[in-house]
Amino acid sequence: xxxxxxxxxxxxxxxxxxxxxxxxxxxxxxxxxxxxxxxxxxxxxxxxxxxxxxxxxxxxxxxxxxxxxxxxxxxxxxxxxxxxxxxxxxxxxxxxxxxxxxxxxxxxxxxxxxxxxxxxxxxxxxxxxxxxxxxxxxxxxxxxxxxx
Numbered sequence: 001x002x003x004x005x006x007x008x009x010x011x012x013x014x015x016x017x018x019x020x021x022x023x024x025x026x027x028x029x030x031x032x033x034x035x036x037x038x039x040x041x042x043x044x045x046x047x048x049x050x051x052x053x054x055x056x057x058x059x060x061x062x063x064x065x066x067x068x069x070x071x072x073x074x075x076x077x078x079x080x081x082x083x084x085x086x087x088x089x090x091x092x093x094x095x096x097x098x099x100x101x102x103x104x105x106x107x108x109x110x111x112x113x114x115x116x117x118x119x120x121x122x123x124x125x126x127x128x129x130x131x132x133x134x135x136x137x138x139x140x141x142x143x144x145x146x147x148x
Contacts, residue, residue: 007070015054015116016075017125018065020083021108023101027060034094038063041089045082049073054122057129064129066122075113083107 004013022028029035035058042065046053051069058064069078087106091098098104116122 005068005070007072010071012071014069014071015122015125016065016067016069016078017114017116017128018067018075018079018082018111019062019113020079020111021062023103023105023108025061025108026100028097028100028106029058029063030060034090037093038086038090041086042082045085049081051078055126055129057132059132064132066116066125066129075115079111079113083111 004011006012029038038058039056042056043053046067051067051073053065053067055066056063065082067078083106090106097106114125116125
């Protein structure tokens with residue numbers, strides 16, 4: 001984790017590993033242009049709202065984020081902010097995508113979030129995200145954070 005941070009009346013060191021997918025788990029995030037655009041939108045949103053996207057991993061059909069945020073942001077609020085703004089901007093930049101998603105939403109309603117703790121360190125999450133799709137074009141391979 002990063003250094004301790006301070007806010008009004010709080011000192012904190014909070015990190016979240018967040019994962020979500022496009023609606024129907026469609027591979028609509030494929031291509032370098034779409035991934036780069038989404039990366040820029042997500043990072044810009046974090047800067048605007050005052051939280052940091054430390055690491056972003058975007059696959060064709062899902063994405064992983066490592067976020068550090070002040071305690072004023074509940075994980076659900078972080079996801080709500082990132083999903084809503086990224087969907088709006090993504091549809092503006094790539095209007096053809098809406099035709100593939102007959103429901104009109106870019107993202108699935110659900111998501112997965114895990115707080116980074118002593119057991120799941122920042123290094124483990126970052127290594128997981130980095131290696132998740134290292135071999136571009138060879139399809140996703142499922143990794144595990146813990147040995148079984």
